[in-house]
Amino acid sequence: MKKKKSSKIKYIAYVASSIDGRISKGSLISPDWTSNEDWNFFQKSLAKMNAVVVGHNTYKVSKNHLKWRNSIVLSSKANHEKRASAVIFVNPQKTDLKKFIERKKYKKVAILGGGQVYDFCLRNKMLDELFLTIEPYVFTTGVPMFSGALFQKYKFSLQSIKRLNTKGTILLRYKNES
């Protein structure tokens, strides 16, 4: 059987976490502990993207930054596809997200979390690269980077390491090899 040629869309996840892999205190709380250097990197990166994918909670707490972007908000409550300005609400149980993005002709899509969305995209082969900023804190609890149900060993390869500032924020770039 001929294998369908893989789509050329590039899915790039951006994550900011603590040393212990936590991305926020709670799913409706916007992180106030990320560095200016990470913010600058993040904004510069987003400028090159055609669209972003976020979960409903992440959208709620970052609405002001996202409402002018092509934003795809994943929500199990969205009844199909519901549009508000540049923002569209999609229920991935009812809409094939990959095909939806293909139809939109987006080429570079940023995956911005939270943990359920990172997990969904990784499981569905919509996570080609991962930019991980590690801020120099330990939180001991909070929302984990990926909220998976099944333990799996997704293999990545490290592309680069960069120190973003003197206090010890680092930026790791990984390629998904799984």
Next chain:
Amino acid sequence: MKKKKSSKIKYIAYVASSIDGRISKGSLISPDWTSNEDWNFFQKSLAKMNAVVVGHNTYKVSKNHLKWRNSIVLSSKANHEKRASAVIFVNPQKTDLKKFIERKKYKKVAILGGGQVYDFCLRNKMLDELFLTIEPYVFTTGVPMFSGALFQKYKFSLQSIKRLNTKGTILLRYKNES
């Protein structure tokens, strides 16, 4: 009031985790995904330590490696202090662990996990340095690095970054600044 001079004992935590901050699949499963390079670094480091502190589950899965070391096994089931060869079982609810280690005259103590022990030591100012090896995998679930109950912002500073091999295992060294 005069502040008690802080003890000179150095507590150093060693952690191996996935990119997403998971230290194992389950608390009774020994990680089979850590690199040889991390193992070599870890063994070399342990050789310089006077004692190790581990949780009961971690001890169970790494008994063969620990039984000849001065091992302090934290266990809420230990009725007080129970000795077996170089290994001693301590219930930190009944024994003041810090004082116990002082009495032993240990100067360098390795904290080896799991997540509850890392959290206990961090909360009780028994975690001065943190060596974190990040292996290039994402697991999406599993045991988190720290199993805390309360979200806190423990500040660390990055001392060094080292690539341990070509596949992308990195070793981060942090100092606790909190």
